[in-house]
Amino acid sequence: MTSSAIIPNAIEPIADLPIDDGLAAALLNSVAEYGAQLHGRRVWLACSGGRDSLTLAALCVQLYRQGQLPFLPQLLHVDHRLQADSQHWAVHVANWAQAQQIPCYILSAQVKGHDEQAARQARYDVMRAHINQEDVLLLGHHADDQAETVLMRLIQGAGVNGLSGMQPWRIQTQGAHRIALWRPWLTVQRASISAYAQCLKLPYIDDPTNNTGDNVRSGLRRDIMPVLAKYNPNVIDNIARSAQLLGDAEATIRAQAVQDLQQTVMSSLQLPPAQRVLNIDELETLPLYRQRQLLHYWLGQDEPLPPTKQLIDEVLGLSQRKDHDHQTELFWQGRKQSYIIRRYRQQLYRLSSEWLTWLKMPLEAQTYNLSDLIVAAAHSADNPSVSISLRTSKHFTWQVQMLPHALAEMLKIDTDKVEIKIAPLDRQQRVQIAGSSRPQSGKKLYQTLGVPIWLRESLVVVSVVLLNEESTEQSKNESVKDIPILLMSPFDSWILGQILDSDDFIRHSENDAFSKYIHNHLSVDNSC
Numbered sequence: 001m002t003s004s005a006i007i008p009n010a011i012e013p014i015a016d017l018p019i020d021d022g023l024a025a026a027l028l029n030s031v032a033e034y035g036a037q038l039h040g041r042r043v044w045l046a047c048s049g050g051r052d053s054l055t056l057a058a059l060c061v062q063l064y065r066q067g068q069l070p071f072l073p074q075l076l077h078v079d080h081r082l083q084a085d086s087q088h089w090a091v092h093v094a095n096w097a098q099a100q101q102i103p104c105y106i107l108s109a110q111v112k113g114h115d116e117q118a119a120r121q122a123r124y125d126v127m128r129a130h131i132n133q134e135d136v137l138l139l140g141h142h143a144d145d146q147a148e149t150v151l152m153r154l155i156q157g158a159g160v161n162g163l164s165g166m167q168p169w170r171i172q173t174q175g176a177h178r179i180a181l182w183r184p185w186l187t188v189q190r191a192s193i194s195a196y197a198q199c200l201k202l203p204y205i206d207d208p209t210n211n212t213g214d215n216v217r218s219g220l221r222r223d224i225m226p227v228l229a230k231y232n233p234n235v236i237d238n239i240a241r242s243a244q245l246l247g248d249a250e251a252t253i254r255a256q257a258v259q260d261l262q263q264t265v266m267s268s269l270q271l272p273p274a275q276r277v278l279n280i281d282e283l284e285t286l287p288l289y290r291q292r293q294l295l296h297y298w299l300g301q302d303e304p305l306p307p308t309k310q311l312i313d314e315v316l317g318l319s320q321r322k323d324h325d326h327q328t329e330l331f332w333q334g335r336k337q338s339y340i341i342r343r344y345r346q347q348l349y350r351l352s353s354e355w356l357t358w359l360k361m362p363l364e365a366q367t368y369n370l371s372d373l374i375v376a377a378a379h380s381a382d383n384p385s386v387s388i389s390l391r392t393s394k395h396f397t398w399q400v401q402m403l404p405h406a407l408a409e410m411l412k413i414d415t416d417k418v419e420i421k422i423a424p425l426d427r428q429q430r431v432q433i434a435g436s437s438r439p440q441s442g443k444k445l446y447q448t449l450g451v452p453i454w455l456r457e458s459l460v461v462v463s464v465v466l467l468n469e470e471s472t473e474q475s476k477n478e479s480v481k482d483i484p485i486l487l488m489s490p491f492d493s494w495i496l497g498q499i500l501d502s503d504d505f506i507r508h509s510e511n512d513a514f515s516k517y518i519h520n521h522l523s524v525d526n527s528c
Ligand SMILES: Nc1ncnc2c1ncn2[C@@H]1O[C@H](COP(=O)(O)OP(=O)(O)OP(=O)(O)O)[C@@H](O)[C@H]1O
Pocket: 045, 046, 047, 048, 049, 050, 051, 052, 053, 054, 076, 077, 078, 079, 080, 123, 138, 139, 140, 141, 145, 207, 210
């Protein structure tokens, strides 16, 4: 972008000039509608120095000085440095703000790329970084912007959500940082704003790229809107109204999807946003249109943009399969991260790639002498437990937590002669789940337990190892008794039954008691 903008010079104070009733009513009605949300929050106004945001700033100054607006927003201007004279715009906005005696901050953005979307992203990033959590950012979008947005989305094949256009109040979240975007002028036409700007003789900057840009939005504005206006002069108001109606429809659909999700979600296997699980039997009780809406909502959780209709149809197809194919993987590249969607038995899983990578990290066998564990636990005063990490990454931590004192009390033997071993389950290893009639290994075992394919490398066996009095380094193998107590996955644990002779030291019922003192713990950092 190299074309230069028209920068006027004269700056007059506007506080005492007449106010446009229509524009004031739109702003004050919105203040009333979002009064509860606005209460106690700081309001900033994103001001490009263009006609719309400068007029909004001028109206705020006037209404505030007359005591009709309870707050005076501070201006934020972002210099994108994409045009030769962008610094002059920044100076101009700052001078105008100074003449009106309102605070103004000039921020610089690093735009990665040359399109409007890149500039917008950079603008929001830099403004978000400047303002505080829960602050409100006031924007000058109006009905013409709304109509262009809706038309743009219509020709891209959007659904109800997309066609409801920009929302007058929207929470924007980035990690833990939440701000509110507020657009009080979505029902106000550009022509009314222009007329008022003229009336106030506002020295706004005319950005020449607004109408001559070669993107879809400026093409629609320049070529399509005037043609539509020939068929219906109210086209802008009408499209903006449709967007409002669709906004209500979207809220209704979403409320239904949230309610449906509560019935279908498998809470025991949930690990948001890494692993989200949906029950297919419950899904199928709903009519098809609600199944599609639910999948749309379920898949799109944790992401700013929803999945495509094609993906939703494919996931629906996966849920409807009657064969026992568990290999199919659907891929979704979200904005924040990528996901694999799989089915295992009657469950649909949405698994983040980070989570799947973590699940493939190898597990190491670990052995601890019970006396050492007791010493380690003694260091934690109020809770005499020890935590042993099984697998850790930046985002996920899987630990086994134990109460070694309690274990020692149960065993009633010299704790120097006892070891606790945690080792990955070998595919050939036969273990007997308490309550089952015989030991099993490999695929049979996974099926009995219902362990999905991607969790199978994440099973560990916790055993109590009893060392013989006479054991030496050389004879160690023959003189130990290795008694498996628990089988664990990151989500579950199963008590193991007795495989040894009946006169062995530990019986099944004791395994049961042991398991009370050994727990599985999986924690996740929510940013992933
Ligand atoms: N450089 C900027 N600095 C601060 N806010 C901006 C900037 N550019 C745009 N905005 C905010 O985003 C809104 C919509 O952006 P858009 O690109 O449609 O605005 P514009 O046409 O450049 O300016 P205006 O809406 O002020 O006439 C603006 O009304 C304004 O609130």
